[in-house]
Amino acid sequence: LTRDMFVRNGIDLSPNAKTVLERRYLKKDIDGRIQETPAQMFHRVARHIAKAEKNYDENADIRKVTETFYNLMTDFRFLPNSPTLMNAGRRLGQLAACFVLPVEDSMEGIFSSLKNAAVIHKSGGGTGFSFSRLRPKNSMVGTTGGIASGPISFMKIFNTATEQVKQGGTRRGANMAILRVDHPDIMEFIHCKTANTELNNFNISVGITEAFMEAVQSDAEYDLIDPRDRRPVARLNARQVYADLVEQAWKNGDPGIVFLDRINRDNPTPELGEIESTNPCGEQPLLPMEACNLGSINLAKFVTGSADAARIDYESLKETVWTAVRFLDNTIDMSRYPLAEIDRMVKGNRKIGLGIMGFADLLFQLQIPYSSERALEVAEEVMGFIQAESHKASFELAKQRGTFPNREKSCFGGDSQKAYRNATTTTIAPTGTLSIISNCSSGIEPLFALSFVRTVMDNDKLMEVNPYFEAVARQQGFYSEALMEDIAGAGTIAHMDGIPEDIKNVFVTAHDISPEWHLRMQAAFQNHTDNAVSKTVNLARDATVEDVRKIYDLAWQLGCKGVTIYRDGSKENQVLSFSSAK
Ligand code: CDP
Incomplete structure (x- = not known):
């Protein structure tokens, strides 16, 4: 360890964490021999992310920031999403976990999206797609006089491609497919996962509208709409559709549902477009061609006081939130995005997704049952605190670095109190592997x-x-x-x-x-x-x-x-x- 003088020996890694790091995260040579220790990995990440400071202050003390980031991670107070750990300071250099790609209603559009998905999967990112723009099955195809095969048949092609591209040679690419409930092929979509074993690389969710939910309430019919001209082409009974999707979910967990109108009510930049999809696990709604890097604070590390007077250490949590926001904002600059258009979108909105892990461990330490009013209060209190502090941190960063470039076009536009560096700051991810690495x-x-x-x-x-x-x-x-x-x-x-x-x-x-x-x-x-929040009921x-x-x-x-x-x-x-x- 030449450069990392401050690297303390003995990062407290559980045996499982060690195994996961060795299998998937540590740099390997061409023969698969491990080339770095966990300490060197965390140092590689810290140093790479700290370098962004130079973009804003040529006298920035990179070494000091590296040390802060290194300690943040090796104390397991915070970890960035897996692609950052895997790729920071390495050849691929793609650091974000979440992408949403548009799927246009043309052969060129569909296959360019497929190619972009493959490139993203290779770098460890997951992709979400809305297939809602595709013309329904059996529609006429103008150029050939043939008939269209519809969204579900194209999903199978995406699924096959995913199967072939293992993410970064390690994990298989995850996909989300969303179809609006008013798409004419919605019934086929609802049933597509039981009918096809070849959609195993997809999570699917029905994009629900308020109009649909109202039709369910009043037992009414609703319109199915051809996405090409927005004209109604048929009607379905809303309760019947709802009953079918509920029954399918009961059978095998799919489809989930996403409330599109609600997601768009919170879209900070409606002028730039409508949100049609989320990332694979549902926690990150994004515009087409947008990406987001996530990071999670391990709440298990923020308990202080004796066992019977345990409480949350908010001072320490605040410090971690501020450092994590800075880390994630730096990550945007240091990531190499697979497409120029994605780079432009990401740097225009600068969305970050700071969330938490270790919540159940926190409740154990506070001796509060998960299913209790008190636990709900803790959830609201602690997340309210993280959200408020992350906004403040983003506001302060904007003073030094400028607001996100699309801010004038965003819903924060006229409000000087909301001059943020980032269009969003909080997201709650599943932390499937991060929680193993952090042992929480x-x-x-x-x-x-x-x-x-x-x-x-x-x-x-x-x-x-x-x-x-x-x-x-x-x-x-x-x-x-x-x-x-x-x-x-x-x-x-x-x-x-x-x-x-x-x-x-x-x-x-x-x-x-x-x-x-x-x-x-x-x-x-x-x-x-x-x-949004990733949660399995x-x-x-x-x-x-x-x-x-x-x-x-x-x-x-x-x-x-x-x-x-x-x-x-x-x-x-x-x-x-x-x-x-x-
Ligand atoms: O813990 P880790 O950072 O590995 O990931 P996570 O919090 O479980 O998942 C966060 C996001 O990473 C997911 O919503 C997906 O967008 C992406 N992901 C993926 O593409 N493929 C996987 N096998 C796991 C996660």
Whole structure:
């Protein structure tokens, strides 16, 4: 370690974090031999992102900023999204996780979008598409006199291409496909994932309009509209369509729904266009050709005070929010975007998406049950704080660096109080891998299991117990290997003997929590998030279609921007299962 004098030995990495970094993140040579340590990786990232400071101040102390960023990451207070960790300071140099690409209604448009998606996947980014502009199946094709094959058949081509391009040689590209509920092919879309196994690289969501939801309420018909001339071509009964999409979601989790009108109500730059799609996991609505880099604060690291008087350390959290905003704003400058047009869009709006992970761990430390009014209050309070501080930080940055160039054309235009550097600052991502690297609970999700058996490479079985639960169990004297194994088998402690009631109340897991509570938590966070919130509403295997409908209704009533459900056992390859997680 020549340059990184301040690199402390011993970053506190869990065995899983180490494995994930070695498999996917650390620089490798052509023969696959690892070329850097985790410390060197974090230093590579910190140094590269710090370099942006020179764009604004030629006397900037890059070394000092590098050190600040390095400490931020290696204390696991904050991590940028995976492409930044993988690509910063390396040849690809593409740092954003989220992209939305337009799909125009022409062969040229469709295939240029396909090519752009491949390039993005190669760099570790995920792509969202709206297929709503494509003419419906069986429409006339003017130039050939033939008939169009429609959005779903083109989705299959995108799916196949994705299959062939593994992201950055590591993870497979994720895609989101959205079709407006008033597109003439909507029924085929709703059923497309059960009918086609060849759409496995897509999450799909129906783009719901307010007009449609009102038609559902009043049991009315609504118009299907040809996207080419906006003329109504048929009518469907809204309740029937809603019933079908709910039933499909009950069967296999797809389609989700996104509330397009609501998303566009929060579109900061309507003059630049309408938002038609989100990124693959739904948390980041974007304009066509826009990208966004995300980053997540690990809330588990911001608890102070003794165990029975634990509280959130807001001073420290504030400092982290400000540094993270600066980090993410720098990332925009340091990323190499795959297309000039994307570069222009991103630098025009400078959207960033700061979010959180470790929320369930925070609640464990505060001894607050996830499904409680108190937990909702904590969610609103902590996210309200992060959102407000991130806006202030963005405002201060704008004083030094200028506002985002499209600000005059944005909804903040005339308001000098809102002279921000970034058109948006907050997004709550799933943090699928970031949470493994940080050894914390993912995003705002409750824990999936308090203890589980992990099968490691050579088929050894390793018992993993949530550290907060283990600490309490040891302290209160009910810890035993046998009990932890029983818990791994049961997936919940709700019905276990020998565990005090107050512990049972606090240490709830995904399946102890009713779907309504999952959704209320999502809504609490959405209230304080500029973009959207990634959340899975878990349902038990025996949940009914009616249960799913209630969740979809409630998501609309509570002001969510979308909803994704997952009924236990409804997908063939469930990623985590209770006693034999991967
Ligand atoms: O934890 P990590 O930064 O790896 O990612 P995440 O928070 O789980 O996902 C954030 C976003 O990254 C997703 O919404 C996708 O846009 C993208 N992603 C992807 O394209 N492919 C994956 N396999 C995982 C994530």
